[in-house]
Amino acid sequence: MNHWNRYEIPLQGKIDPKNIFYSFTPKKVIFEIGSGMGEATAKIAAANPDIGYVAIEVHRPGIGALIIRAEELSIRNLRIINADILDVLTDHVDDTSIDGFHIFFPDPWHKRKQNKRRLLQPDFIALMSKKLKPGGEISIATDWLPYAQEIERNFAANPDFAGGVINRPDWRPITKFEGKGISKEHVVTDFRYRKL
């Protein structure tokens, strides 16, 4: 089996999160949206071998980088989907079948006229709610304060969730992307929301 086949899931038909890991049944399955170069993804997966992780990323070179990291660390609790998360959730995953989402540094779309392209808008939050199991959690980090404020407003307006801003969780590794933001003195905001 080549490395890509070991990790990549083709986007066809329904994906049953519990049954996509070859050698084990994970106790939970977490979807990471926009895994980028996979730095955080690989470290988190290696540190939690009993949890299954599904990385969804539109940018194919990032997936190649994640596969190299995963092979170096002999990670087997990771699958990867090269697609838009909207398509994945809308057409390929059953409702109440996901235990959690990780969304680290979603594209901030700084310019006002691009704000509407941000991922964490009310409709997408409602879609994640549908796909999460009750008690499922969403972990988010952003280094763009106006986006952080929008995230807080949008979750507060959705009665399916409890939660809000938290201290930086020690299990979330610092990525190169985050390091760049910190060197520009961007403040990082972390959130955790739980589906009621």
Ligand SMILES: C[S@@+](CC[C@H](N)C(=O)[O-])C[C@H]1O[C@@H](n2cnc3c(N)ncnc32)[C@H](O)[C@@H]1O
């Ligand atoms: C700013 S980067 C952050 C990457 C990584 N999470 C990190 O912390 O270094 C955002 C990533 O989200 C991906 N992305 C944006 N919209 C997406 C979508 N609709 N579905 C899947 N991935 C998406 C982008 O390609 C990009 O790699």
